[in-house]
Amino acid sequence: MAEDQGISETGHEARPEQTLGEIGLWQFAPYLMNRIMGRYNANLQTAVRPQNLTTAKMRTLAVLAVVPGLTINELSVYAVIEQSTMSRTLEAMERSGLIRRETRESDARVREIYLTDAGQSEFDAVWPIMYARYRELFTGIDDAERTAFVGTLQKVLRNVRLHDL
């Protein structure tokens, strides 16, 4: 129908495909996000190295500190760490007494992962470093802008994850 022309099913205006040159690298969100996270993750890895933490271990501590009882699959998705790396990381953390695994009451096949008190202390020690880096990202950006930005990130994550957790 004529009145539908110009709007696609997804709510985008229909328009010819743009080239990357037309959009411009500095306007291309995936480029900006890869640049930001590449630098942020590298900075953070350097900052936590004196505490003998890898990126995988640090993220595992952080995720379990706020979402206790995850399975290894869920933890792998939330921490954005491959399953094989996550499996090795958890074994090392269990040996160091930072996490424990419990059988889920409602389903004996499922193992839930929790921080121990030592794991919680380890996270409490590293959090100020993570928080300082987080604040640095938003230097000169006020609360309203940060809130709007986070709202868009949430929509983008819903768009990209599809059937993911």
Add this chain to the structure above:
Amino acid sequence: MAEDQGISETGHEARPEQTLGEIGLWQFAPYLMNRIMGRYNANLQTAVRPQNLTTAKMRTLAVLAVVPGLTINELSVYAVIEQSTMSRTLEAMERSGLIRRETRESDARVREIYLTDAGQSEFDAVWPIMYARYRELFTGIDDAERTAFVGTLQKVLRNVRLHDL
């Protein structure tokens, strides 16, 4: 001075450090960006595999298509690919005739990298796949919101890259 209380040098309101639990994982921008880019990069890698492209090769094509004449150092930063990987990627692309290197006229020590016509064709063939994934990210997000989001990303990149390019 009393009137300065509550505002720090960086323009943030002074406030006690928040915990990650208080912020919440779903409000924590670095978490959301790592989740988004982990999924986006994996999706894109899968999508370009039939064209025999790695992430490093695809990004090199894309960056050189819009910013010709970069050095290997600059390319490594723009593509967020480690120098050693970038070096191997460029050697393979040179052998395949996708890129060429030229000595910079003003400084014979510097080698500039350019796409060949074959490299440009390779990028033209992969761009529709990259563009489709890019559009998918912003499904249901209007132009004004996307523009504001990109503006914040630019500020965040400036904050995080410091002495980087």
